[in-house]
Structures are given as structure tokens and as C-alpha cells.
Amino acid sequence: KHKRVVNFSAGPSKLPDSVLQRAQEEMLNFRETGSSVMELSHRGKTFKSVISEAEKLTRQLLNVPDNFRILFMQGGGCGQFAAVPLNLAGSPGATVDYIVTGRWSESAAKEAEKYCQVRKVHAPKPHASDSSDSEDSEEEWWSELSENAAYVYMCDNETVDGVEFKCPPRTPPGVPLVADMSSNMMSRPIDFSKYGLVFAGAQKNLGPAGVTVVIVREDLMDGRALPFCPSVLSYHVTSRNDSLYNTPPTFSIYVTGLVMQWVRDSGGVARMQELSREKSSLLYNLIENSQGFYYCPVDKSCRSRMNIVFRLSGGEALEKRFAEEAAKQGLTNLEGHRSIGGLRASLYNAVTIADTRTLASFMRDFAKRVA
Ligand code: PMP
Numbered sequence: 001k002h003k004r005v006v007n008f009s010a011g012p013s014k015l016p017d018s019v020l021q022r023a024q025e026e027m028l029n030f031r032e033t034g035s036s037v038m039e040l041s042h043r044g045k046t047f048k049s050v051i052s053e054a055e056k057l058t059r060q061l062l063n064v065p066d067n068f069r070i071l072f073m074q075g076g077g078c079g080q081f082a083a084v085p086l087n088l089a090g091s092p093g094a095t096v097d098y099i100v101t102g103r104w105s106e107s108a109a110k111e112a113e114k115y116c117q118v119r120k121v122h123a124p125k126p127h128a129s130d131s132s133d134s135e136d137s138e139e140e141w142w143s144e145l146s147e148n149a150a151y152v153y154m155c156d157n158e159t160v161d162g163v164e165f166k167c168p169p170r171t172p173p174g175v176p177l178v179a180d181m182s183s184n185m186m187s188r189p190i191d192f193s194k195y196g197l198v199f200a201g202a203q204k205n206l207g208p209a210g211v212t213v214v215i216v217r218e219d220l221m222d223g224r225a226l227p228f229c230p231s232v233l234s235y236h237v238t239s240r241n242d243s244l245y246n247t248p249p250t251f252s253i254y255v256t257g258l259v260m261q262w263v264r265d266s267g268g269v270a271r272m273q274e275l276s277r278e279k280s281s282l283l284y285n286l287i288e289n290s291q292g293f294y295y296c297p298v299d300k301s302c303r304s305r306m307n308i309v310f311r312l313s314g315g316e317a318l319e320k321r322f323a324e325e326a327a328k329q330g331l332t333n334l335e336g337h338r339s340i341g342g343l344r345a346s347l348y349n350a351v352t353i354a355d356t357r358t359l360a361s362f363m364r365d366f367a368k369r370v371a
């Protein structure tokens with residue numbers, strides 16, 4: 001019997017044990033078909049019920065209005081970096097606004113530059129500073145968004161930088177807001193009146209890698225796509241074919257459906273939000289109260305509930321030792337993103353309060369031993 005670690009990876013990340021067990025139980029004989037779900041035709045009755053159940057649960061859990069379509073696509077978050085301009089720009093070279101808050105919104109803007117005139121709008125600095133001279137009122141930078149943009153793009157939670165929006169920015173009238181929610185979808189309710197489109201690669205909060213959930217307002221699928229938009233990335237084509245234009249990642253969609261059932265049975269999205277607040281506060285408070293042993297480089301106003309980015313004032317060698325010793329105790333993947341170093345604990349839905357407390361006591365213990 002294998003002992004499971006406590007996995008704090010930013011993605012692919014921990015899945016609930018009960019979901020993995022259920023997938024295991026159903027592996028060889030799915031719903032009396034005598035086949036694994038992986039061996040079923042994506043056009044057969046059984047798989048069609050799997051995908052429509054996953055869709056219904058997503059709609060139910062996130063309270064998705066009737067005028068939004070839920071699509072299961074491929075290509076991951078990065079696929080959407082291309083799909084968004086290809087489907088929504090209206091005409092090649094159109095002006096689009098990108099709110100840049102970290103690595104992923106920066107990458108999305110770069111991809112969009114292949115198709116559009118990209119204006120980057122920098123939100124008030126997400127980096128912590130002691131000086132309280134920052135007068136950046138939210139109103140001020142929101143007013144930089146232009147009225148003639150085909151859409152405004154944002155990344156709701158920056159997985160690498162540990163930066164999260166508290167609420168969506170207000171966009172100029174008629175300009176749809178597009179949000180990358182790859183690392184925080186299903187961790188709090190979404191007010192769909194504020195968005196035209198939201199998307200998420202599944203491999204953090206929703207399920208295994210391979211499927212990307214796109215929730216798009218119906219009217220945005222009319223007449224905005226660029227003529228060379230590939231069919232597999234087309235929202236219109238995907239929607240018209242009920243996400244079965246070509247062979248979808250059937251196993252990933254099935255497991256994502258199991259995760260949705262688990263969210264529902266665990267109290268739904270509101271409960272996930274409560275838990276995420278509790279888990280993240282636990283770590284942020286510990287960091288704040290560590291007399292500078294640990295510190296968080298992110299401004300308090302925009303700290304992520306999902307990805308807790310932190311550093312050791314003792315330096316990089318000590319950070320390395322921290323991650324190694326934690327791993328020896330079964331607390332894995334606490335290294336920061338390879339591009340910025342430091343440390344990061346990702347607290348997605350499947351990471352429990354108990355898991356978080358285990359990490360907290362390791363952190364307290366480590367500080368005591370080393371300081
Ligand atoms: N957006 C965000 C917020 C992410 O965290 C990631 C992956 N870490 C991506 C996009 C890219 O996703 P993928 O690897 O599925 O293309």
C-alpha cells in the first residue's frame with residue numbers, strides 16, 4: 001500500500017482521494033459496459049451522459065446563466081491565450097486591452113499580439129511595499145481601459161506570482177471582460193453579469209490535465225471570430241457540436257465530473273470559498289507573525305487564496321533546505337515557480353484544512369530549529 005504525500009503543487013495538483021478511488025473502482029467496468037470509460041466511443045450513449053452530467057454540474061455549482069454556454073476544449077490555458085483573440089477580436093489587428101498582473105497575463109498578451117493590437121494596462125503594483133504613498137485608486141486604472149477595445153482580458157489568479165483579484169474590474173460599457181480562472185475556478189462564486197467569458201485548464205482546481213472549461217456568453221460567438229480561427233479552437237464550432245467536434249479528452253472529462261460531484265457533496269462553491277479563506281489566512285498569518293523569518297512579497301491587497309508565495313529572509317540556500325526537509329516529511333512541491341524561485345504552497349480545493357495545518361506546524365518547527 002502506498003502512502004500518499006500532501007501535495008502542494010501548483011498544477012497538476014492534488015485530487016480528492018475519494019475521486020481517485022471511485023475512478024479506480026470503475027476502471028475496468030464502467031457503468032456495466034464491460035469497458036473502461038477510456039475505451040468508450042465519445043459518440044456513444046454512455047459517454048454522452050458523462051459529458052452532459054459534467055456540464056450540468058458545472059452549471060449548477062457556478063450558477064451559470066442560460067445565456068452562457070459551457071464548452072469542454074483542449075489545448076489548456078495556453079490554447080485559450082490564442083483562442084480568445086481568434087474568437088473575439090472581430091477583425092485582424094483589432095485593439096484589445098490586457099490587464100497585466102503577472103506571468104500568465106503577460107504570456108496571454110504576448111500570444112494575442114500575433115493577431116491583435118494589444119494595449120497592456122498595468123494594475124497597481126502587486127508587490128509588497130512598506131511605503132504607504134501608493135495612491136493608486138482602483139478607479140484610476142480602470143479608467144485606462146479603452147472604449148474601443150474588442151475585449152478586456154485579465155487573469156483572475158496569477159498562479160506564479162500569487163496575486164488574485166478581489167473583484168472584477170469594471171469595463172467600459174459594451175466591452176466584454178475575459179478572465180483566465182485556471183487556478184481559482186470553483187473556489188468562489190462567479191458573478192456572470194461581469195464577464196463575457198471565463199476559462200480554466202482543469203489541472204488545478206477542477207480535475208486532471210487535458211480538458212479546458214470555457215464558459216462563454218452566447219452572443220459573443222456570433223460574427224467576432226477571425227476567418228483563420230482553427231476549427232478546434234472555435235467556440236462556435238465547439239458549441240454547435242456540444243463539445244464533440246472531434247474526439248475530446250474523455251477520461252479527463254469523466255474525472256472532472258467526479259470532482260464536481262465531490263464539490264457538490266462537500267457543500268458546494270460557497271463552502272470551498274470559506275475553506276480557501278481559512279486555509280490561506282492560516283498561512284499568511286503565520287508568515288506575518290514569524291518576526292521576519294518568512295515574508296510574503298505580494299501586497300496585502302491582492303494576495304492569492306490559492307497560491308501562497310513566500311520567501312525566507314535567510315536566503316535561497318535556506319529555502320532549498322526548507323523544501324527538501326518538507327518533502328522528506330511528505331509535504332511536497334513547495335518550491336516556487338522555476339522562473340522566480342522562493343517558495344509556494346498551493347491550496348486548491350482538494351487540499352484540506354488538516355493538510356494546511358500540517359504544513360503550518362512544519363513551518364513553525366522549521367523556524368524554531370533554524371532561527
Ligand atoms: N493560466 C494560468 C493562470 C495558469 O496557472 C496556467 C498553468 N500553470 C496556464 C494559464 C497555462 O495552462 P496550460 O499549461 O494548461 O496551458
